[in-house]
Amino acid sequence: MSTHTAETVVPYDDVVARFDPVLGLEVHVELGTATKMFCGCPTEFGAPPNTQVCPTCLGLPGSLPVVNAIGVESAIRIGLALNCQIAEWCRFARKNYFYPDMPKNFQTSQYDEPICFDGHLDVDVETDEGVLTFRVGIERAHMEEDTGKTSHQGGATGRIHGADYSLVDYNRAGIPLIEIVTKPLEGTGKYAPEVAKAYVAALREILRGLGVSDVKMEQGSLRCDANVSLRLSPADRLGTRTETKNVNSLRSVERAVRYEMTRQAAVLDAGGRVVQETRHWHEDTGVTTSGREKSDAEDYRYFPEPDLVPIAPSREWVEQLRATLPENPAVRQARLIADWGITPFEMASVVNAGALDLVEQTVAAGADQSAARKWWTGELARIANEREVELADLAITPVDVARVEALVGEGALNDKLARQVIEGVLAGEGSPDDVVASRGLAVVSDDGPLLAAIDEALAAQPDVAEKIRGGKVAAAGAIVGAVMKATRGQADAGRVRALLLERLGVSE
């Protein structure tokens, strides 16, 4: 599809040896409110185009906005969870620019009076120096409305250039968004890409815990723009930044930051200057390409939205909301680290895989924590990544995973068969027990067929049999492998080994 080729880049180790990266992350979260930010239209994802619209979200002449109270409440709860100050008085502002997906040709947003400001979020990153904690400053979190969605028809690229015409779906126009902007994130050094990813992962956990959004990056309910700049040393002024958009997975956050660092280093090495611009991330080719140039002169002519009255959340309300916040993810993680007896490093793997809820639920369903972690951060994470979906969206429940693990524990499945069962569940073949039954996947536990297979294998490889008899127990692997192959993996390898050694009168 996309044919973007990489520009010249500098090897990453070389970049971090000579440059100091500074990041800034802007995350847009679509709130999961039942109705839009400024009108009563439903927000359901995936409805036929332009069926969830009204005069207000279409920006028809004469229409007026009314603020969604749940949207404001969600914004405050997000702010509190990010340790922000909550404004005693704030206003919406109009951000003026012309674009067909913007029905009024201005976006109702917040400008110099955001509802939440000055917070922070601590994120843990696994490094070869152990788990390091970075404090990410939160500049602000403000409320705004989403735009409609434009799709460009005709032309080769699906982009506006070369398209024959464009279609706009206004179902998304007016969906409540919270934009969360970090302060310049300095001091991350070579870990900048990992910190960026860990921040978005931690933020996603918080938002998920608050229940304010379904935080699905691939559906766009959580979107990240990554600002990256380089300078020679932390003592220097900030370098010119680029803003990379379209970063739609945690992995992409890390990759896009890494790529931008290597690209900017090459520009600077060549004696060039980094252009302040919007860049697009291409998941398939792993590069960013230039979008529109974004100078500071771009003028949105912000002014206070005269159609809305100021928002003045009472302190009592804010304190009520604070009191009902769910357990802070950091506190929760510390608790689970203790409960499960795992290391912070192991916990970070679970969190960064977006698997904490799933692992916890799998443990609750009876599985051992280490098995639960192994499945979700291993096999299932791999499959989710392959299919480009969120872990939580895989068609398998924590209860299923716990059941698979129980079957393994009973010796009814071995690891290989368990993977096949999971594959079956994901393919919609029913519960783990259904899959076991329908695919006939059970460990061959009857010793008879196993002994027959062992004898066959020994006969086929007499030299190996001789070695084992002679005390070279390590050679048993070859026979066990042959038996497993013969039984199409349905045997318990441990049992085969025990039977083999018994047969040959050898002990471990």
Place this chain on the structure above:
Amino acid sequence: MTTDLIRLTAARTAAVVASGEASAVEVAQAHLDRIAAVDGRVHAFLHVDTEGALAAAAVVDARRAAGEALAPLAGVPLALKDVMTQKGIPTTCGSRILEGWRPPYDATVTARLKEAGVVILGKTNMDEFAMGSSTEHSAYGPTHNPWDLERIPGGSGGGSAAAVAAFEAPIAIGTDTGGSIRQPAAVTGTVGVKPTYGAVSRYGLVALASSLDQAGPCARTVLDTALLHATIAGHDPLDSTSAPVPVPDVVAAALRADVRGMRIGVVKELGGEGYQPGVRHRFDEAVEILTELGAEVVEVSCPHFPYALAAYYLILPSECSSNLAKFDGMRFGLRVGEDDGSPSVEQVMGRTRAAGFGDETIRRIMLGTYALSAGYYDAYYGSAQKVRTLITRDFAAAFEQVDVLVSPTAPTTAFKLGEKLDDPLAMYLNDIATIPANLAGTPGMSLPVGLAPEDGLPVGLQIMAPAMADDRLYNVGAALEAALLDRWGHPILEEAPSL
């Protein structure tokens, strides 16, 4: 009977319908006939909804026949300014850019009128997007003043005021951003009220300047104005800026008509230089009458009023530049130049706006775009908002001393069509006395106080009250109206030449 029906007040018309003396359909038909007879010369209407009006009237008659209680204005015909949406009825705002657009929804004001059994005759002419003081900025040609067809009927709501003055409708809806109800009322010898900002819902009022716009009633008497005010006012959850407070009893106030013991302030800064002698003469005379009626009249200074016009012409264009951005040819209304070459979206938007907007509209969009630009915002929009605060404080200080303020509504009587068209500043000065109330969000009324001796044209007096004290306007206005009626022996519109 037909001639008689069009000359009735709204209050009387409602009584006639309620008693069965005449049917609502007869009343509607009488007005439609009048429109057919005179509107070719007046051009108050951009669209007449004959069918809809007769159908609405028939519903009122059916309700009456069924013995249902009728609302106070049931069966009374009304002219609706073309800036207010009415479902399925063309709404142009006097602009080419909205030609052919039929809104899919009713404004809250429209819905309340329908609910009350008011019969909407059609949509009235206006300066494009309510920008102007003469109706000459309408893309569909000017409205003519029934007092002298060579003269302007005021603006932007010249169509509504002229329709009322020409007996094409007893009542009309206007909108007032800087005087667009009051100044047309003044120059047509009618009554017009800009209610307190937030008293009447703006939902469905196509915004010019959101923080200034306010819809209100136009009529030939203070009582009729009050009846219409009571019909359309009240909190609306669809408009966040609508005030969640009870509407003052304006009808009772209009019936009270008693100024004894009231303190009335003459605004020192409004009425000096630049005001036509005949306007000042009739104004002074009216103030004298108020004294005779038992009010105590004092002079009050509002020192920041001289800065109101300048502040207004920064705030209005700023908000207008943003409000009018939606008119881009993408979703509704005019679209220009899409088949000319293979234009980009920006080109089609640009062509549409260039072709669809008139000069005055473009002038204000440009002024506002400039005033809001980075680096200029503080100096222009920011400073203007500070002036606005000072003017609000002037009002607050004044209302500590007096119950209401009075001034001439407009500095001159109706001027000739074309006279000020090429001089925007002269045009803007028409609103010098009305703008402060818009900036402060306070209510104001204009009512006729006689004809200027030098040109025989109507003069309006403006009454201003504190926010949410709209009832005071009606009390003082009705008292003055009654005294003037005694003096003249007949309503002022009987002095107008017959059309």
